[in-house]
Amino acid sequence: MKLHALSRVPERGVFSHVGYHIVRVAENGGGTIFAHQGGAFDALPEAEQERWQRLVSVNSNSGVLHPVVHEHPISGRKSVYLHLGMTGAVLEVTPPANDPKGIEKLRLLEQDEMRHLFQSYNALLNKGFATGAADLLGGAPRYGALVELQNLNSKPELNGQQGVVVGVLDRTNGRVAVELMEGQDPANPVKRPRMAVKPENLKEGDCIFIDNLAVAHRASPEAHKPSTEVGLRILHRTTIRAPQNFDPPYGLPPVLNVLGPNPLGGGGVWQGGGLGFRWDETIPMQN
Known part of the structure; x- marks a missing residue:
């Protein structure tokens, strides 16, 4: 399943925030699941972090360029921003050794590189949703994991008690937020799906x-079934335009003619229109 952030096709300034007003809830599924893109960047190997920060995506319909990794305008946290459904090309920049903001070499990713990039990102985000899978946040215990409190100096009376992980506070040191069991059955702890907004909860x-600059989203598997099976879901979506343009780094132009010929004149994927580059033909493309 794909995850993505939202972008307004003609605009350099993408949505900064999105509001969903629930009008009707589908009777038999069809929810939405969210993932933190800062957590996605943190989970990348160091070599991939370095390379992804030199990648720039091209929207398959508007030709707008966006950085694949950006610093969040409020938190400053490095976060991934990649639309897996409407990307027609990805540029890789190699800067000169003495100028990290300049361009020594510029190329388009080839098909195999595009597939690897998209499948790696998709698999990385999906880890947070699979039952029993490792959490996105490295060595920290995963969401919903049963843990025992140890070495608490401020509240030593809690040491030895069990609880369920409900949040990650410090990835590097593995510090997590824990909800104490308090009478729950340790053999059957409460399951807490990772940021899943299900119809039964609405x-x-x-x-x-x-x-929208920190969170990616996807439809749950049920949402791809016919409405005759899952029911009808109706919502109003309100988008807020970011106060600043979400332009690419390295002095690259904010927009290229994606419907025209390859601007670099060489190889690589350059696919304008529609859903852009299809990195997996089996995946339903639906919000």
Whole structure:
């Protein structure tokens, strides 16, 4: 399944925030799942972090360029930003050794490189949703894991108690937020899906707000089934334009003619229109 952030096709300034107002909840599934893109960047191997920061995506319909990795304008956290459904090309920049913001070499990724990039990103995000899979945040215990509190100096009376991980506070040192069991059965701890907004957890009139520069989203598997099976889901989506343009680094132009010929005149993927480069033909393309 794909995850993606939202972008307004003609605009250099993407949505900074998105609000969802629930009008009708599907009776038999069809929810939305979210993943933190800062966590995705943190989970990359160091070599991939370095390379992904030199990649720039090209929207397959508008030709707008966006950095694959950016610093969040509020938190400053490095986060991935890659649309797996409407990307027609990815540029790789190699800067000169004495000028990290300059361009010594510019090339388009080839098909195999594109597939590797998209499949790596998709698999990385999906780890957070699979039952029993490792969490995105490196050595920290995964969400929903049963842990025993140890070495608490501020509240030593809690040492030895068990709890369920409900948040990650410090990836490097493995510090997590824990909800104490308090009477729950340790053999059957409460399962906490990773940031999953399911229909059974919603009611008409509910609102959900997300930071589009920090959070990717995808439809749950049920959402791809016919409405005759899962029911009808209706929501109003309100988008807020970011106060600043989300332009690429290295002095690259904000827009290229993606419907025209390859601007570099060589090899690599340059695919304009529609869903762009299809890195996996089997994946349903639906929000």
